[in-house]
Amino acid sequence: MAAEFSSRVSTPFYDAHETRDAAAREAALLSALPHQIANARQNTDAYGELLTGVDPDHVRTRAALARLPVTRKSELLARQQAVRAARPSEPFGGFSAIGWRGLKRDSGARRVFQSPGTIYEPEGLGRDYWRIGRALHAAGLRAGDLVHNSFSYHLTPAGAMMEGGAEALGCTVFAGGVGNTELQLQAMAELRPQAYVGTPSFLKILLDKAAEQGQPLSVHKALVSGEAFPPSLRDWCGERGVVGYQCYATADLGLIAYETSARQGLVVDEGVILEIVRPGTGDPVPDGEVGEVVVTTLNPDYPLIRFGTGDLSAVLPGPCPTGRTNVRIKGWMGRADQSAKVRGMFVHAGQVAEVLRRFPEAGRGRLVVEGEMAQDRMTLKVEVGGQVPEGLGERVALALREVTKLRGEVAFLAPGALVNDGKVIEDLRKYE
Secondary structure, rough: OOHHHHHOOOOOOOHHHHHHHHHHHHHHHHHHHHHHHHHHHHHHHHHHHHOOOOOOOHHHHHHHHHHOOOHHHHHHHHHHHHHHHHHOOOOOOOOOOOOOOOOOOOEOOOOOEEEEEOOEEEEEOOOOOOOOOOHHHHHOOOOOOOEEEOOOOOOHHHHHHHHHHHHHHHEEEEOOOOHHHHHHHHHHHHHHOOOEEEHHHHHHHHHHHHHHHHOOOOOEEEEEOOOOOOHHHHHHHHHHHOEEEEEEEEOOOOOEEEEOOOOOOOOEEEEEEEEOOOOOOOOOOOOOOEEEEEEEEEEOOOOOOOEEEEEEOOOOOOOOOOOOOOEEEEOOEEEOEEEEEEHHHHHHHHHHHHHHHHHOOOEEEEEEEEEEOOOOOEEEEEEEEOOOOOOHHHHHHHHHHHHHHHOOOOEEEOOOOOOOOOOEEEEEOOOO
């Protein structure tokens, strides 16, 4: 283990996986996919039901994966609540392959967490279970560093996630948790940590307070998450001696992607299969188009298959200039779970997708809602290449009414006319 830590001190890469041939990585991920599908079907009640009739051996390509259903976070929550109501001894809604005494799965869980919602997530016994070590390493943390961890250790997994990654690197961790700014600054002054992990907003609070008190901080590197980390705040921290990087992780999936010294998007983690799909659907979009981040993990304990995060992003072209060869995404670009209430009726992104799916001529589309209070107007803007077929507008308008139960206009645009921001519903109403 000591040799492993030592080797990571001298290399810019966490391991050889980061620089492997992209085709070899893809082959390895897709080779592991049938085993994970089989594991999910056999060892979790939820996927035993959701993947009924799916032959795991036939899911060996991204096209085959794209035919499986997407499970979104809201659906996971709803299933957890429904199953708990019927069977109190099943807190995870049938998605977990591990647990403790008294549950159907009676072993394998080291911790259990409660995230807002309320959603319960298990943590298994594996080293660096959430795979955060890779992101910490890319942020410059190395064996022997003292890490000030100001993520919460209470209820949610963020604190434990970061601690597991730091431990894998050979770092020492101070469990600061959230709040108690004065005490945390005292600990920083007396322990002199090299690194900080936590939210970017709390890092700014600490830096401001330290400057106000005339207290120099020893921290000079940071990994932040949980909030936006805009370039303006990144540069502000850098001017005060702290070089910060961000990572994209969730309580369900662990690490999804992480920033590197290139500062060009986020590199996807080696332990997940990432797709970008059209919001409201499970259909992958072309590289570069903004859509919802959908992730399949290779974690056997909590085998989430095509898990919809509800976050928007897009694939960036080419590999990272640092030499890492995995796919890059732009980072967080908003939420995909869009809806609007029009004339007393909710309209969802999935309904817009259903309308468009009925017409092969249709490309991207966006439902625009306009008007003053009580004067709502809906227009479905649709990209169509070439000549618009006669009568298509009337047929699309009829489908819009059938699906949403609301009348709306239809406008056709040239391909590429809609802004590439992932929006399927745009609410432009004024309420002054």
